[in-house]
Every structure is written in C-alpha cells, then in structure tokens.
Amino acid sequence: MSGQRRHTPTIHDVARHAGVSSMTASRVVNDYPHVSAQVRERVNAAIQTLGYRPNALARATRTGIAQIGLLYSNPNSSNLSNFLMGAFKEASASGSQLLIEPTPAHPTPLAAVRKLVEAGVRAIVLPPPLCDDPEVFAYLESEGVPSVSFATAAPRPDKASVFVDDYEGARMMTRHLIDLGHVDIAFIRGDARHSTARRREDGFRATMAEADLKVPDAFVAEGDFTYRSGLDAARQLLGAGKRPTAIFAANDDMAAAVSAVAHGLGLDVPSELSIGGFDDTPVASTVWPELTTIRQPIADMAATAVSMAANLARHDGDDETSRHVNAELTLVPRASTAAPKA
Amino acid sequence: MSGQRRHTPTIHDVARHAGVSSMTASRVVNDYPHVSAQVRERVNAAIQTLGYRPNALARATRTGIAQIGLLYSNPNSSNLSNFLMGAFKEASASGSQLLIEPTPAHPTPLAAVRKLVEAGVRAIVLPPPLCDDPEVFAYLESEGVPSVSFATAAPRPDKASVFVDDYEGARMMTRHLIDLGHVDIAFIRGDARHSTARRREDGFRATMAEADLKVPDAFVAEGDFTYRSGLDAARQLLGAGKRPTAIFAANDDMAAAVSAVAHGLGLDVPSELSIGGFDDTPVASTVWPELTTIRQPIADMAATAVSMAANLARHDGDDETSRHVNAELTLVPRASTAAPKA
DNA sequence: CTGTTAGCGCGTTCAT
DNA sequence: ATGAACGCGCTAACAG
Numbered sequence: 280m281s282g283q284r285r286h287t288p289t290i291h292d293v294a295r296h297a298g299v300s301s302m303t304a305s306r307v308v309n310d311y312p313h314v315s316a317q318v319r320e321r322v323n324a325a326i327q328t329l330g331y332r333p334n335a336l337a338r339a340t341r342t343g344i345a346q347i348g349l350l351y352s353n354p355n356s357s358n359l360s361n362f363l364m365g366a367f368k369e370a371s372a373s374g375s376q377l378l379i380e381p382t383p384a385h386p387t388p389l390a391a392v393r394k395l396v397e398a399g400v401r402a403i404v405l406p407p408p409l410c411d412d413p414e415v416f417a418y419l420e421s422e423g424v425p426s427v428s429f430a431t432a433a434p435r436p437d438k439a440s441v442f443v444d445d446y447e448g449a450r451m452m453t454r455h456l457i458d459l460g461h462v463d464i465a466f467i468r469g470d471a472r473h474s475t476a477r478r479r480e481d482g483f484r485a486t487m488a489e490a491d492l493k494v495p496d497a498f499v500a501e502g503d504f505t506y507r508s509g510l511d512a513a514r515q516l517l518g519a520g521k522r523p524t525a526i527f528a529a530n531d532d533m534a535a536a537v538s539a540v541a542h543g544l545g546l547d548v549p550s551e552l553s554i555g556g557f558d559d560t561p562v563a564s565t566v567w568p569e570l571t572t573i574r575q576p577i578a579d580m581a582a583t584a585v586s587m588a589a590n591l592a593r594h595d596g597d598d599e600t601s602r603h604v605n606a607e608l609t610l611v612p613r614a615s616t617a618a619p620k621a
Numbered sequence: 622m623s624g625q626r627r628h629t630p631t632i633h634d635v636a637r638h639a640g641v642s643s644m645t646a647s648r649v650v651n652d653y654p655h656v657s658a659q660v661r662e663r664v665n666a667a668i669q670t671l672g673y674r675p676n677a678l679a680r681a682t683r684t685g686i687a688q689i690g691l692l693y694s695n696p697n698s699s700n701l702s703n704f705l706m707g708a709f710k711e712a713s714a715s716g717s718q719l720l721i722e723p724t725p726a727h728p729t730p731l732a733a734v735r736k737l738v739e740a741g742v743r744a745i746v747l748p749p750p751l752c753d754d755p756e757v758f759a760y761l762e763s764e765g766v767p768s769v770s771f772a773t774a775a776p777r778p779d780k781a782s783v784f785v786d787d788y789e790g791a792r793m794m795t796r797h798l799i800d801l802g803h804v805d806i807a808f809i810r811g812d813a814r815h816s817t818a819r820r821r822e823d824g825f826r827a828t829m830a831e832a833d834l835k836v837p838d839a840f841v842a843e844g845d846f847t848y849r850s851g852l853d854a855a856r857q858l859l860g861a862g863k864r865p866t867a868i869f870a871a872n873d874d875m876a877a878a879v880s881a882v883a884h885g886l887g888l889d890v891p892s893e894l895s896i897g898g899f900d901d902t903p904v905a906s907t908v909w910p911e912l913t914t915i916r917q918p919i920a921d922m923a924a925t926a927v928s929m930a931a932n933l934a935r936h937d938g939d940d941e942t943s944r945h946v947n948a949e950l951t952l953v954p955r956a957s958t959a960a961p962k963a
Numbered sequence: 964c965t966g967t968t969a970g971c972g973c974g975t976t977c978a979t
Numbered sequence: 980a981t982g983a984a985c986g987c988g989c990t991a992a993c994a995g
Contacts, residue, residue, distance in 0.1 A: 289988055300966045305990060313964055336681045337988030340971045344678065354903060360702040364721065367709045376713050379706065506907045510884075532907070542852075543885025561696060565848045565874070631972055642982045647974060655980055679972030682987045 296325040335374025345592040348395035348403035357560040365578030369585040401592035425591035432474035441604040448608040449482025461525040465498040469529035509536025524619035525553035549617035568614035630671040638667040677716020687934040690737035690745035699902040707920030711927040743934035767933035774816035783946040790950040791824025803867040807840040811871035851878025866961040873898035891959035910956035
C-alpha cells in the first residue's frame with residue numbers, strides 16, 4: 280500500500296468517468312438491482328478502462344468482513360498444506376476471513392458444520408466426504424448458508440462446486456501402467472464414503488476392461504486413503520499367492536505405504552514392482568523412489584473454492600452463481616513406475 | 622462484524638473514558654512520543670478496563686496493510702500445514718498480509734529473501750537454516766528490514782526470535798528411552814546446517830554420558846531431516862553388525878523412515894526396536910505404530926512469530942521489541958517405544 | 964431508478 | 980504536550 284502508485288483508481292474515479300454518483304457506481308460493482316441497463320453499461324466500461332479493483336479493506340469497514348467456513352477432513356493428509364496455501368492466498372485477496380475447522384474434531388460431520396454456522400460464517404467450503412452428505416446440505420439449506428463442494432466426484436447441479444474428473448484421472452494412470460507392459464495390475468481402494476474413491480475405481484476397472492485385462496478379486500484391496508490402510512492392503516496384495524507387477528493406489532498416502540512394504544519385502548521398485556499414486560501430494564516426492572502419480576492442482580482448486588464462497592457470501596446466491604469448475608488433472612511420471620521385468 | 626455486539630469499544634470510547642481526545646489515545650496505542658506519562662497512564666488504564674482492541678481493518682485504511690514475508694524451507698515437511706495454520710490465523714487477527722515463499726524455489730536462500738524484500742515486505746520470518754545465515758542478516762540489515770528468527774537453536778540476542786530448547790527436548794527423549802531400559806541407543810542426525818540438529822545431538826550425547834552409556838560411532842548415522850535420508854540411515858544402523866534396541870531420529874520424518882525399514886526387515890516395533898522422533902508432525906500419528914515423539918507447538922510458534930513480525934513492521938524496532946520467546950516442548954509417549962525384549 | 968448524507972474506526976496534518 | 984478537522988474508500992439509509 281505504501282510503495283504503490285497513488286493511482287489505484289477509486290470508485291469515485293469510476294463514477295466521475297461514467298458521469299454518475301459514486302453510489303450508483305457502487306451498485307453496479309456489487310451487482311445490485313435498480314440500475315438502468317444503460318448506466319450499468321457505462322459504469323462497467325469505466326471500470327474496464329480504468330482497471331478499477333475494489334478495495335477490500337475499505338469495503339470491509341462498512342460491510343464487515345465476510346467469514347467463510349473451511350472444513351478439512353484429514354489432518355494427516357499431506358495435501359493439507361497445499362489446500363491451506365491456496366485457500367489463504369485467495370482469502371486475503373478477496374478480503375474474507377477463513378474459519379478453519381477439522382471435521383474429525385467433532386462427533387459427527389454435521390456438528391462441525393453447525394459449529395461454523397453458529398460462529399457466523401456466511402458461506403462454507405465442503406470437502407469430501409461432507410460434500411456427499413445429504414444431511415449436511417439439508418441443514419445448510421435450512422440455515423440459508425450457501426456452500427461450495429470441494430473435490431467431490433458427484434457435484435450437485437444446484438450447488439457450486441470445484442472438482443476434478445477422478446474417473447479420467449484413474450484412466451490415465453491405468454493406461455500408463457498398461458502401456459508400460461503391465462498385465463497384472465492391482466488396485467487399492469479409497470474410503471468408499473468418498474465419491475472420488477468410487478470414481479477412481481470405476482476408471483481403473485473400465486480401462487482394464489478396455490484392454491481386455493482381467494482384474495481378479497484378489498487384486499483389489501480395501502483401503503480408506505490413510506497410510507495405515509495402505510500398509511495392510513499392500514501386505515495383503517504382496518503377501519501371498521500370485522503377485523501383481525504393479526499396484527495402483529487410489530491416493531499417494533497409500534502408495535507411499537506400498538513402497539514401504541515393498542522395501543520390507545526386499546522388492547525393488549520399480550523393476551520388480553511399479554507403484555502408481557493419485558493426487559501428487561508432497562509425500563509423492565518425499566518417498567523413495569518418487570511416486571508416479573496424477574497431479575491434482577489442490578492449491579488452485581482451494582483458491583477457486585474460496586473465491587466462489589466469498590461471492591456467495593456477498594449476494595447470497597441470488598443469481599446463478601452456482602458455477603461448476605472442472606480443474607485439470609495431469610499424469611506426473613516419476614521413478615516408481617517402469618516396464619515389468621521380463 | 623455483523624453478528625457481534627455493537628459494543629466493541631473504539632478508540633473514541635477509550636479517549637472519552639480517559640478524558641482525552643481520540644488523537645492522544647491513538648498516540649498511546651501506537652507508542653508515539655510526546656505524551657505525558659500521566660496521560661499515558663490514564664489512557665492505558667482505560668484500554669484495560671474497556672478491553673479495547675484496535676480495529677486492524679480501520680487502521681489499514683490509513684496505514685496500508687503490513688506485508689510480512691514468510692519463508693519456508695521444506696515444502697515436503699509434514700509440519701508445513703501446522704506452520705501455515707498458525708501463521709495465517711495470527712495474520713488475519715493482526716490484519717497483516719503474509720507473502721509466502723518457498724526457499725528451495727530460489728538458487729540461493731538470499732535470493733528468496735531478496736525477492737520478498739523487493740516485493741515490499743516490512744518484516745520477515747526466518748526459519749532454519751536461514752535464521753543461522755549471517756549473509757541473510759547482513760542483507761536485511763542493509764535494507765532495514767527487521768526479522769524474526771523461527772525455531773533456531775542459536776537465537777541472536779539482537780534479533781527477535783521464537784524457539785524451543787532443542788537440547789532439552791533431546792534430553793527428554795533420550796531419558797525416556799533410558800528409563801525404559803534401553804542401553805544400545807542409536808541416533809540419526811539432522812541437517813548439520815541447522816543449528817537445531819546440532820543441539821539435538823548434543824542433548825542426546827549429554828544424556829547418554831550422564832547415564833554412563835556409550836555411544837559407539839556406528840550408532841550415529843548421518844541424516845538431513847528428510848525421509849529419504851532416514852531410509853539410508855536406518856538401513857545402515859539396522860543392516861549389519863550389532864543392532865541397537867532403540868533409534869532416536871532427530872525428527873519425525875526420519876523416524877517414519879526408520880519404521881518403514883524396520884518393517885522391511887521384519888523387525889517388530891516396538892518390541893524389537895523402539896523408535897523416537899522429534900516435532901510431533903502429522904506423520905508421527907500417521908505411520909504405524911504411532912511415533913513417540915517430542916511435541917513442538919509449531920502452530921503457536923508460527924502465530925507468535927507473525928505477531929512479532931507485525932509489531933516490528935509497525936514501529937520499525939525502535940524500542941527493544943527484539944523479544945525472545947521460548948516455547949515449551951513436551952514428550953508424547955505413543956506406541957513406537959517400549960522396554961527392550963529381554 | 965438515482966443521488967445525497969452520513970458515517971465505519973482510524974491516523975495524518977496542522978494548529979494551539 | 981494536546982486537540983480539531985479532515986479524509987482513507989466504501990456503502991447503508993434515506994431521500995427524491
């Protein structure tokens with residue numbers, strides 16, 4: 280604020296430029312009704328040419344700061360810092376305040392949501408599995424608090440959401456493994472309560488089927504997205520019977536666990552076992568060898584979600600603000616996958 | 622701001638209560654000169670009784686928002702989210718804006734600092750190893766940007782800092798292991814460029830010596846705080862020769878790696894090998910069995926650091942604001958340590 | 964539909 | 980050493 284040009288245009292500049300009062304300009308900026316189309320047009324033009332950006336600080340002195348609730352379900356997820364980073368960055372840009380709440384700290388997910396609402400948040404960001412919970416939506420509806428579903432695989436048409444195509448992501452990884460020459464590919468499921476877990480499994484199975492590859496039941500292990508569950512799953516998959524030459528885990532934490540078990544068994548990764556993850560969280564590049572995975576732009580997605588929530592918090596979802604943003608997934612090939620040993 | 626009581630006292634209330642003008646009250650609040658001791662006293666009393674808290678928003682409209690630089694060195698550290706959480710929480714409370722920058726994204730640490738300074742930050746928080754780098758301090762000095770050293774084991778008397786007693790923490794863990802009955806205890810070092818790594822090793826050695834326990838060279842392995850280095854260290858320690866019955870790793874990430882290697886070797890934790898970590902990051906309760914570790918209140922420490930930086934950013938360190946905050950460490954006993962098998 | 968008035972809670976003049 | 984007046988950028992209220 281100090282070193283900047285004195286020339287950040289204010290709403291008065293816009294008003295003068297458009298030949299209206301600052302109040303009218305303000306109305307246009309905030310999408311208020313009772314402004315003729317003509318004037319609105321003129322003001323918008325002025326905003327364009329001047330490059331006007333509302334000053335969130337000044338605004339907050341009058342309207343109060345918009346509180347936005349942000350839940351997170353897995354405190355141990357190595358993805359949390361990216362999520363927070365993106366969210367906070369956008370919050371400070373949009374001048375809103377984040378109230379962060381760990382879902383597991385409450386007896387039920389609904390209790391966590393209720394706490395936030397009672398604390399006065401005017402919009403809320405719902406990560407899985409909350410964004411798939413009808414009870415939560417019913418409560419929010421009754422309280423009139425708008426929401427943004429984050430990373431759900433089953434976005435509701437009437438609710439804002441930002442998500443990725445988990446199905447397609449799983450296809451990319453599976454195809455990568457198949458292209459490498461793998462045939463015996465095992466899969467570790469995520470928490471079945473998350474819609475994303477189901478979509479990832481579907482994508483895996485569909486791609487295998489397309490390639491005429493069988494997926495025996497013994498090659499699909501339960502998991503719940505935690506490292507711990509990955510340990511169990513890996514032991515089961517690698518322990519007895521015919522071994523797969525590749526394991527695709529539904530997220531990086533479980534893939535990291537597979538890596539640990541493989542090392543324990545003296546299996547070389549990737550020559551004796553290829554491992555694929557999903558998310559590209561920091562652990563993916565922490566474990567050795569680094570994990571081939573599907574990158575999910577969590578920070579950007581979080582920023583988008585907060586931005587949408589901030590909008591909803593202002594004009595309580597009057598227009599069709601319930602947008603749906605589909606973020607892009609990319610395959611990140613690293614050292615944990617290779618062609619199977621002949 | 623909306624749902625709150627209308628009764629958050631303003632500086633005017635304080636002024637009225639003290640029988641002075643709001644201007645004088647403002648001067649007192651901001652530690653400005655030219656106020657008689659008497660008046661200052663009265664105003665401070667009013668602040669106390671009314672429970673006045675300056676409104677960061679309103680203040681920012683006049684002074685601009687204070688930008689505070691926040692470096693972090695290890696993007697993969699599972700501690701990052703706690704660090705961010707504490708930092709952002711305090712930032713929004715104190716009405717300052719955080720500019721986050723990953724040190725490794727730059728060719729040299731100094732370059733990272735320079736970028737932040739050039740972006741206009743008015744104070745900066747320095748985690749290890751930056752807070753032990755004379756070059757960085759020299760540059761900051763020349764630019765007149767105050768700093769807060771974060772988690773250094775060698776705080777400079779003339780610079781603000783928030784830290785823990787790493788030496789004492791290492792003693793706690795070592796004593797815990799000794800009390801359990803362990804005699805052959807190995808240690809994995811942290812990155813020697815971090816002052817904390819050295820202090821932790823010192824604490825370990827001192828406690829061993831006090832208990833008349835030997836620490837053969839073969840029982841001290843190199844590490845650099847990363848999971849990867851922990852893997853190598855653990856393999857070396859557990860691979861050949863006489864095995865220790867307990868390993869104390871200088872941080873949780875490396876302890877987690879020890880756990881992975883132990884599993885690989887078919888060693889039961891804790892009955893055949895006890896593992897101690899340091900930091901109590903999320904991984905500590907992610908791996909199985911959960912790690913006994915030394916908890917460092919990272920979120921609180923980060924909040925404190927940001928708060929101190931915000932103060933420094935206001936009145937550029939005129940008085941002796943270079944405080945030193947010593948945060949408390951606690952031993953968290955979990956499932957990875959037990960008495961050695963007879 | 965549009966404009967005027969009146970601040971939000973502070974801190975910066977510049978007087979006194 | 981202290982205070983009056985003004986304005987930061989924006990928006991509720993209430994006019995018209």
